[in-house]
Amino acid sequence: MDDADDADDAERAREQGGGQSRLKPVPRRWVRDEFGVLLVLGLLIAGIGIPYPDFLDTNNLLSTAHNSVYISLMACGMVFALSMREVDLSVGGSYAMCLVVGALLVRDGTPPWLAVPVMLVTGIALGMFNALVTTLLALPSFIVTLGTLMLFRGGRAGPRRRQADHRSPPERLVLHVRGR
Numbered sequence: 001m002d003d004a005d006d007a008d009d010a011e012r013a014r015e016q017g018g019g020q021s022r023l024k025p026v027p028r029r030w031v032r033d034e035f036g037v038l039l040v041l042g043l044l045i046a047g048i049g050i051p052y053p054d055f056l057d058t059n060n061l062l063s064t065a066h067n068s069v070y071i072s073l074m075a076c077g078m079v080f081a082l083s084m085r086e087v088d089l090s091v092g093g094s095y096a097m098c099l100v101v102g103a104l105l106v107r108d109g110t111p112p113w114l115a116v117p118v119m120l121v122t123g124i125a126l127g128m129f130n131a132l133v134t135t136l137l138a139l140p141s142f143i144v145t146l147g148t149l150m151l152f153r154g155g156r157a158g159p160r161r162r163q164a165d166h167r168s169p170p171e172r173l174v175l176h177v178r179g180r
Helices: 002-017 033-049 060-068 069-083 089-108 112-136 141-167 175-178
Strands: none
Touching: 060 069, 069 089, 089 112, 089 141, 112 141
16 A cells, blocks of 8 residues: 555656656655644643643643543544544443443442443443434434434433432422422
């Protein structure tokens, strides 16, 4: 593949310079998109680290790296959807729903080693639901995942609301206020 890229670069140079070029074309492997991202990352770290030296402290950098693992794992999964020119907006809602399922299982006495596979199956089921609705109904993934994001957020809040309603005094309930 590199030989084909070099041949394309050489052909473009001949077209632009009439066959004789004083500057040698830069090989494609030296000009990558990753270089730009790394440059911006370096500028951000320097821009924050110079005025706030505590930012570059080893403990702070390790803490930041530790806390960003969850988001990084979700971002790795998003690469597949983005590579197919699709967008999954429900990733955060799916992640939160899986966490709520795991927390409820552990709270109710399920061992954590058994709750983790259930959380994984829950995530797979939520993703399969998105995939089936998108493909079977031929809807844009943007619309489907936007809808399921709201659905998963509501499902995530359900156990908390039921518990809050159960423990609320009767005069604060909506049915009591309406007089039913």
